Amino acid sequence: MAEYKPIRKVVSGNYAAAYAVKHARVQVVAAYPITPQTSIIEKIAEFIANGEADIQYVPVESEHSAMAASIGASAAGARAFTATSAQGLALMHEMLHWASGARLPVVMVDVNRAMAPPWSVWDDQTDSLSQRDTGWMQFYAENNQEVYDGVLMAFKIAETVNLPAMVIESAFILSHTYDVVEMIPQELVDEFLPPRKPLYDLADFSQPFSVGALGGPNDYYEFRYKIAKAMEDAVKVIKDVGKEFGERFGRDYSEMIEKGYVDDADFVFMGMGSLMGTVKEAVELLRKEGYKVGYAKVRWFRPFPKEELREIAESVKGIAVLDRNYSFGQEGILFNESKGVLYNTDARPIIKNYIVGLGGRDFTVPDVKAIAENMKKVIEAGKLDREVEWYHLKR
Amino acid sequence: MEIPENVRKRLSIPAEEHFFAGHTACQGCGASLGIRYVLKAYGRKTIFVIPACCSTIIAGPWPYTALDANLFHTAFETTGAVISGIEAALKARGIKVKGDDGVMVVGWAGDGGTADIGLQALSGFLERGHDAVYIMYDNEAYMNTGIQRSSSTPYGAWTTNTPGGKRHFLEKRHKKKVIDIVIAHEVPYAATASVAFPEDFIRKLKKARKVEGPAFIQLFAPCPTGWRSPTDKSIEIARLAVQTAYFPLFEYENGKYKINMPSPKKEPKPIEEFLKLQGRFKYMTKEDIENLQSWVLREWEKLKKLAEVFG
Ligand SMILES: Cc1ncc(C[n+]2csc(CCOP(=O)(O)OP(=O)(O)O)c2C)c(N)n1
Ligand code: SF4
Numbered sequence: 001m002a003e004y005k006p007i008r009k010v011v012s013g014n015y016a017a018a019y020a021v022k023h024a025r026v027q028v029v030a031a032y033p034i035t036p037q038t039s040i041i042e043k044i045a046e047f048i049a050n051g052e053a054d055i056q057y058v059p060v061e062s063e064h065s066a067m068a069a070s071i072g073a074s075a076a077g078a079r080a081f082t083a084t085s086a087q088g089l090a091l092m093h094e095m096l097h098w099a100s101g102a103r104l105p106v107v108m109v110d111v112n113r114a115m116a117p118p119w120s121v122w123d124d125q126t127d128s129l130s131q132r133d134t135g136w137m138q139f140y141a142e143n144n145q146e147v148y149d150g151v152l153m154a155f156k157i158a159e160t161v162n163l164p165a166m167v168i169e170s171a172f173i174l175s176h177t178y179d180v181v182e183m184i185p186q187e188l189v190d191e192f193l194p195p196r197k198p199l200y201d202l203a204d205f206s207q208p209f210s211v212g213a214l215g216g217p218n219d220y221y222e223f224r225y226k227i228a229k230a231m232e233d234a235v236k237v238i239k240d241v242g243k244e245f246g247e248r249f250g251r252d253y254s255e256m257i258e259k260g261y262v263d264d265a266d267f268v269f270m271g272m273g274s275l276m277g278t279v280k281e282a283v284e285l286l287r288k289e290g291y292k293v294g295y296a297k298v299r300w301f302r303p304f305p306k307e308e309l310r311e312i313a314e315s316v317k318g319i320a321v322l323d324r325n326y327s328f329g330q331e332g333i334l335f336n337e338s339k340g341v342l343y344n345t346d347a348r349p350i351i352k353n354y355i356v357g358l359g360g361r362d363f364t365v366p367d368v369k370a371i372a373e374n375m376k377k378v379i380e381a382g383k384l385d386r387e388v389e390w391y392h393l394k395r
Numbered sequence: 396m397e398i399p400e401n402v403r404k405r406l407s408i409p410a411e412e413h414f415f416a417g418h419t420a421c422q423g424c425g426a427s428l429g430i431r432y433v434l435k436a437y438g439r440k441t442i443f444v445i446p447a448c449c450s451t452i453i454a455g456p457w458p459y460t461a462l463d464a465n466l467f468h469t470a471f472e473t474t475g476a477v478i479s480g481i482e483a484a485l486k487a488r489g490i491k492v493k494g495d496d497g498v499m500v501v502g503w504a505g506d507g508g509t510a511d512i513g514l515q516a517l518s519g520f521l522e523r524g525h526d527a528v529y530i531m532y533d534n535e536a537y538m539n540t541g542i543q544r545s546s547s548t549p550y551g552a553w554t555t556n557t558p559g560g561k562r563h564f565l566e567k568r569h570k571k572k573v574i575d576i577v578i579a580h581e582v583p584y585a586a587t588a589s590v591a592f593p594e595d596f597i598r599k600l601k602k603a604r605k606v607e608g609p610a611f612i613q614l615f616a617p618c619p620t621g622w623r624s625p626t627d628k629s630i631e632i633a634r635l636a637v638q639t640a641y642f643p644l645f646e647y648e649n650g651k652y653k654i655n656m657p658s659p660k661k662e663p664k665p666i667e668e669f670l671k672l673q674g675r676f677k678y679m680t681k682e683d684i685e686n687l688q689s690w691v692l693r694e695w696e697k698l699k700k701l702a703e704v705f706g
C-alpha cells in the first residue's frame with residue numbers, strides 16, 4: 001500500500017462530489033440540471049472535456065430518464081452515477097424503486113432542497129426523506145469532506161450489498177460553500193475501490209436471462225425479503241467500510257451515529273446533515289458554560305442505526321431530535337423513526353422533537369442554546385411540555 | 396423436405412429460432428410474431444428492453460423467459476432512457492455495439508409506451524443519437540390494461556374507454572403519426588413495417604443494425620383480442636392495412652423517403668376491406684367511414700409527394 005498523502009483542495013460541496021465521482025472511476029453519468037445540484041454535473045462535464053475523466057455522459061431530458069438511464073447503465077455492468085435535488089428527486093421516485101428492486105448499486109448525490117410550493121431552492125431534508133421506503137441507503141454529509149468521502153464509500157458499500165445509495169448534502173450551505181477537502185490520490189482510491197463486479201451483466205450472453213419479470217404472489221415476497229436482508233447486512237458492511245476508510249485515510253466512519261460527549265451528558269442533540277456542524281460548535285460552548293450536553297449525528301438514515309441509538313438512550317435522560325423536515329399529519333421524520341426504535345427497550349429517555357430550519361431558515365448557535373434551555377426545563381420537570389415544537393415560528 | 400434451389404434463393408428469413416415455444420401471447424398475436432422476427436434478424440447477442448405492456452407478459456413470468464436473448468424489464472415510460480443507458484455502458488466498457496457482429500440494444504415498446512407516456516424518453520433517445528434500435532409495435536391501444544385508447548388508436552375505433560354506445564362515444568381523433576415525430580428528429584433511419592411482410596421487416600431490421608446512430612421502426616401488429624378479430628385473420632388484416640394505404644410501408648433514410656408497399660402507382664383498396672374484419676369498427680357510421688377514408692387518402696397523397704420530392 002502506497003503511503004497516504006492527502007491532496008488539499010478548496011472546493012464547494014458540489015465540486016467535492018464531482019471529484020469523488022472522477023476518483024471513483026465512474027463509467028456512466030446521466031443527469032439533468034436543477035439548482036443547486038447543477039454544478040456537480042457541470043464539473044464532471046469539465047473533467048470529461050479536459051480529458052481528466054473517461055466517462056460516458058448522457059445529458060438526458062428529465063430526472064426520470066436520468067435515473068432510468070443510470071439503471072440501464074448499471075444493469076449493463078457499468079459504475080453509474082447521477083445527482084439531483086428536490087423536484088428532480090421526486091420525479092425520479094418511481095425509478096428509485098426500480099434501482100433497488102433490480103439490485104443495482106447506482107450512487108446518487110441529492111442536494112437537500114425544499115419542495116415547492118412555494119418555490120424554494122434552500123435547504124430542507126423532506127425531499128430525500130420522502131424516499132425513505134424506496135430501498136436506497138442514505139448517507140447525510142455534515143460538510144464537504146463528508147460529501148467526498150461519502151461518495152467513495154457509497155460505491156463500495158452499494159456494490160457489496162447490491163443496493164443503491166444516496167449521498168445527501170445541504171443546499172448552498174454545502175453545495176455552494178467552499179471549504180478545504182482532503183482528497184485521496186487516485187492510486188489509493190483504486191486500491192480502496194476496485195472495478196465493479198456486477199451481480200449480473202446484460203452483456204454476458206452465455207445463457208439468456210431476464211431481469212424484472214413478473215413475480216407472482218409465490219415469488220414477489222421473497223424478492224422483497226432479500227432486499228430487506230441486504231439492507232440489514234449493509235449495517236456491518238457500512239461499519240467495516242467506514243473502519244477501513246479510517247485506517248487507510250485517517251477519517252473513521254465506523255460509527256453510523258457520530259457521537260460527542262454522550263457518556264456523561266444529561267441530554268443530547270440528535271440530527272442529520274450540515275445542521276449538526278452548528279450543533280457541534282454549540283455543544284462545545286455549552287459545555288464550557290456548564291451544560292451537560294452531547295450530540296449524536298446520524299450519518300446513515302437507511303439502514304437505520306437502531307443499535308447505536310439504543311445504546312445512546314441507555315446513558316442519557318433526554319434526546320432533543322432536530323428535524324429539518326416534517327411529515328404532515330405526524331411529526332419530524334427522524335423523531336418518528338427514533339421513537340419507534342426506542343419503544344421496545346427499557347431505556348426510554350424523554351425525547352422531544354424540534355422542527356428547525358425548514359426551507360433554509362437560518363439555524364444558528366444561539367438557536368441551539370435556546371433549545372438547550374427548553375430541553376433542560378423539560379428534563380427537570382420530568383415530562384414533556386409538548387412533543388413537537390416548531391422552533392422559531394413567527395407568531 | 397429438401398427445399399428446391401429456386402425457392403431457397405427467395406427465402407430471406409433466417410431459419411434459426413430465438414423465440415421459444417411456451418410464451419404466453421394470445422393466439423394470433425402480432426406482437427409475438429414481431430419479437431420472433433426481431434430475434435431472427437439479430438440473434439443471441441441482443442439486449443431487449445421491454446417496458447410495461449403485453450410483451451412483459453408474453454416473455455413470461457420469473458424465472459422464465461421466452462427470449463433467447465438477455466431481457467431487461469423496465470417501467471412504462473422509460474424505454475428510450477434505459478436503452479440509452481445500456482448503450483452508454485457498453486461503450487464505456489469497450490464492448491462493440493451494432494454493426495455486423497456488435498451487441499444489439501433493442502427497445503421494444505407498445506404504442507402506449509411510445510406515442511404517449513414514453514414519448515419524451517423516445518425523443519431524448521433519438522435526439523442524443525444513441526446506437527440502439529427502438530421498435531414500437533403498434534396494436535393501436537393499451538392492450539395489457541384491457542383495451543383502452545392510445546393516441547395511436549384510429550378514428551372510429553371502439554375501445555373500453557371509447558365504448559361507442561348511444562351517445563356515439565367512439566375514438567374521435569385520427570391516429571397520431573409517431574413516425575413523423577420521429578423523422579422530425581432527423582434520425583438516420585426510420586421505417587414502418589408489418590408482421591404481414593416479414594421479409595420487408597427483417598430487411599429493415601438489418602438496415603437498422605448497419606446505420607450509425609438511432610433507428611426507429613413502427614411495426615403494425617394486430618391484436619385479435621383488442622381488435623375483436625378472428626385469431627386466424629391477423630396476417631390478412633395486417634396485409635389489408637397496407638393494401639388500403641391505411642398503414643403504408645415506407646422508409647426514411649438520411650433525408651430520403653421511399654415507399655415500399657403498396658406500389659405508389661397502384662390505387663389503394665377501399666378502407667372498408669380493412670375495417671370489416673374487425674369488431675372494433677362495427678359502431679362506425681357511414682360518415683365515420685368516409686371520414687376515415689378521406690384521412691387515409693390524404694395521408695397517402697402526402698407520403699407519395701414526400702417520396703416524389705425527397706426520394
Ligand atoms: C406509470 C404507469 N402507468 C400506468 C401503467 C399501467 N399500464 C401497464 S401496461 C399499460 C398499457 C400498455 O399499452 P401499450 O404500450 O400500447 O402496449 P400493449 O399493452 O398494447 O402491448 C398501462 C397503462 C404502468 N405500468 N405504469
Ligand atoms: S392482448 Fe393482443 S397484443 Fe396482447 S398478447 Fe393478446 S393478442 Fe397480443
